[in-house]
Amino acid sequence: MAACTSQHALISVKPRCASASFSSDRRAGNVRFVSTTSCCPSSRKLGLVCASNSQSSVIEPAKLPSSPESGSNPKKSSEAALILIRHGESLWNEKNLFTGCVDVPLTPKGVNEAIEAGKRICNIPVDVIYTSSLIRAQMTAMLAMMQHRRKKVPIIVHKESERAHQWSQVYSEETKKQSIPVITAWQLNERMYGELQGLNKQETADLFGKEQVHEWRRSYDIPPPNGESLEMCAERAVSYFKEQIIPQLVSGKHVMIAAHGNSLRSIIMHLDKLTSQEVISLELSTGIPMLYIFKEGKFIRRGSPAGPSEAGVYAYTKYMHNYNQKLKQLTQ
Ligand SMILES: O=C(O)[C@H](O)COP(=O)(O)O
Incomplete structure (x- = not known):
């Protein structure tokens, strides 16, 4: 099970919590604004709230989520899962270097984080995967999906040229059903860090001052030198989310x-309706999945799904519970 190793963790990764306070309403709970060095003290839940079997606010049952029968053509449903996951630790995270759009792979620790993340979400239905165009996000998605109980094969969709598209066609409907399309989009890339890319974060703070560097890293509308502010990053990432992902x-x-x-962060800011002040304190740990349920046009934050051996995400909704039952039958 992944642990709260980050000094600033958005999410409690303790699998069970005494209470649950799921809400997309930013005023509704003690979610997301965290800065602590201790790991998950129950009195100070970090960010998201975890799964609990005693979860009482169960969403009404809906149609089964995509199942083998529905294949790549899932039935229209009134409830859909949205999993967000920041990539695992990269080689430049490890070295404390500003990375931005530089395409750096995961460390072994990052690989493990992705695998652990996969275990946490292994019971949640996934029909389509979006990643950035950067390898650390793609590695994370692939490694996480290797853990999924449904055992569908994630396949990167190549549309960069007509030939790439043509040459990667699959000619079996059955095989298609056992696949999950992985759509890569530069719009989901890390913010472009401009002239900070490749610099050491600590040395940059020593040189320019802690406050200045914090402003570059966390303010909403102040860009680092020749780079993107969070606002600029949101312009492309949130637009893509609205135009391409919400319709799914x-x-x-x-x-x-x-x-x-x-x-x-920009997508969560949008989902949770955070202000430009509030988003300053929003920190995401590497490799921790977050779950939202999309229902009747609204996003309901569901916390970090617990691992397979703990109280599962199926405690959240009957809909998920039904999917889990189906999955059990199939994989027995
Ligand atoms: O691009 C980077 O350096 C990191 O992935 C994110 O950096 P940040 O914590 O400074 O936003």
């Missing part, structure tokens, strides 16, 4: 997005 959820497809600290 509306059609009942369950979506996973593997992306980056800042592209996801």
Whole structure:
């Protein structure tokens, strides 16, 4: 099970919590604004609230989520899962270097984080995966999906040229049903860090001052030198989310997005209606999945799904519970 290793963790990764306070309403709970060095003290739940079997606010049953029968053509449903996951630790995270749009792979620790993340979401239906165009997000998505109980094969969709599209066609409907399309989009990339890319974060703070560097890293509208502010990053990431991903959820497809600290911060800011002040304190740990339920046009934050051996995400909704039952039958 992943642990709260980050000094600033959005999410409690303790699998069970005494109470649950799921809400997309930013005023409703003690979610998301966290800065602590201790790991998950129950009195100070970090960010998201975890699964609990005693969860009482169960969403009404809906149609089964995509199942083997529905294949790549899931039925229209009134409820869809949205999983957000920041990539696991990269080689430059490890070295404390500003990374931005530089395409750096995961460390072994990052690989493990992705695998652990996969275990946490292994029971949640996934019909389509979105990742950035950067390898660390793609590795994370793939490694996480290797853990999924449904055992569908994630396949990157190549549309960069007509030939790439043609040459990657699959000619078996059955095989297609056993696949999950992975759509890569530069719009989900990390914010472009401009002239900070490749610099050491600590040395940059020593040189320019802690406050200045914090402003570059966390303010909403102040860009680092020749780079993107969070606002600029949101312009492309949130537009993409609205134009490409929401329609999938509306059609009942369950979506996973593997992306980056800042592209996801901008999406969460949108989902949770955070102000530009509030988003300053929003921190995402590497490799921790977050779950939202999309229902009747609204996003309901569901916390970090617990691992397979703990109280599962199926405690959240009957809909998920039904999917889980079906999955059990299939994989027995
Ligand atoms: O691009 C980077 O350096 C990190 O992935 C995110 O950096 P941040 O914590 O400074 O936003």
